[in-house]
Amino acid sequence: MDRDDLIRRLRAVVGNPYVLHRPDDLIVYEQDALMVARHKPDLVVLPDTTQQVSDVVRLAREAGLPIVARGAGTGLSGGAIPEAGGVVVALTRMTRLVELDLISRIAVVEPGMVNADLTAMLVPHGLFYAPDPGSQVASTIGGNVANNSGGPHCLAYGVTSNNVLGLEVVLADGTVAWVGGRAHDAPGYDLTGVLVGSEGTFAIVTKVVVRLVARREAVRTLLAIYDKMDVACEAVSAVIASGVVPEALEILDGITMRAVNQTLHAGFPEDAEAALLIEVEGLSESVPVLMERIEGICRAQGARRLQTAATAEERFSLWKGRKHAYGALGKLGRRAMMLDVCAPRSRLPEIMRRVLEAGRRWNIGVANFFHAGDGNLHPTPFFDFGDDSPEYARVIGLAEDIMRACVELGGTITGEHGIGLEKREYLGWMFTDADIAAMKQVKQVFDPAGVLNPDKIFPTGRAVHVVSRGADAPA
Secondary structure, three states, X not given: OOHHHHHHHHHHHHOHHXXXXXXHHHHHHOOOOOOXXXXXXXXXXXXXXXXXXXXXXXXXXXXXOOEEEEOOOOOOOOOOOOOOOOEEEEOOOOOOEEEEEOOOOEEEEOOOOEHHHHHHHHHHHOEEOOOOOOOOOOOEHHHHHHHOOOOOOHHHHOOHHHOEEEEEEEOOOOOEEEEEOOOOOOOOOOHHHHHOOOOOOOOEEEEEEEEOEEOOOEEEEEEEEEOOHHHHHHHHHHHHHOOOOOOEEEEEEHHHHHHHHHHHOOOOOOOOOEEEEEEEEEOOXXXXXXXXXXXXXXXXXXXXXXXXXXXXXXXXXXXXXXXXHHHHHHHOOOEEOOOOEEOOHHXXXXXXHHHHHHHHHHOOEEEEEEEHHHOEEOEEEEEOOOOOOXXXXXHHHHHHHHHHHHHHOOOEXXXXXXXXXXXXXXXXXXXXXXXHHHHHHHHHHHOOOOOEOOOOOOOOOOOOOOOOOOOOOOO
């Protein structure tokens, strides 16, 4: 069918306002928060129901166009960028809480629901949804599922895959299917586990069954200040080795704390190299005991000062500073690129030394704020030139050095942001050709024609960090 006929038929499915085809409307969907590569889709469709998603997929297949599912666009790996054009299926109208089962402590939600909105709905019931990525106030549950997102509290509660029990999905031919369910340990193949983290390359998620957690009686938040980053990193391992596993154990470096102070006046010390942000939850009787043990460990590990949040407002202020760290770096440079890598917790001092060495080698400033408890790092280069500048090659060199260092130390090239198109050419650093071939066979089972989010995750041999603008896109 031709383009006009496809637009007409899509409008019949979702309604006229929800089929976008004008160049100025499509620009919004040509990139995500990665803000490096830009590729414009042919069309954008905003369905409101599972049946509409199914019908849209069938029409796109009939027209021979690739299909890219998209949530809020907060992704940082280019996973929702329509590199091959085609139809973007934006799920931001599908925001319903379909079911809340308080007895079983599960909820069924649509993929467009914002992560923080779900937790807000659960407050009156004394429950919450554990995965809390830094983009929590904007990112959607569907996007979190696509990338297997984590967050500060995944140390205690696990990442998205540990908190999703089942999925309703639309397959590449438009078929609607369920995988998993309401049980915590369903028999058969773990297809839910396969789909979580598949970055929209297997199916489009239209409903998510999530596990809910009861709020604890008490919570305490501690800030431990360190003069040296190495010492702070060693303290992380010491806390976990003691047998105490906090709900969250984060590190902010001095650069980040200064930037946050400039934007939020959070009161972080500006003369320290690092601070640990530690949160403990539990019974009212046990939390003070656990906190005392952690404070003792932090002192023994060289903390120069300990600050416990005395009120809920102080606790909120500390966490606001951590959650808004990325945005605060705008005070230091016109551009910033948040990386996402992992290293074994025991190797944190060494990997942080290599991150700082790489920054000096490439003459690029690097801020660091990360989930220290599970070794998920977010080194963030900041700079004042654009991605169309020859100097941008230094940023890419820095990123590659950091990723390679993590792999050499037994870590990974990504933790929670996904591979997308940003890191697909580096997948071979971690996996053999046989490994990658096996993964492609799984993709083939779910999507034989290769129409769902094509050219993501797997190496293509094509450069990634190139801005691609259409003739009618702004320069």
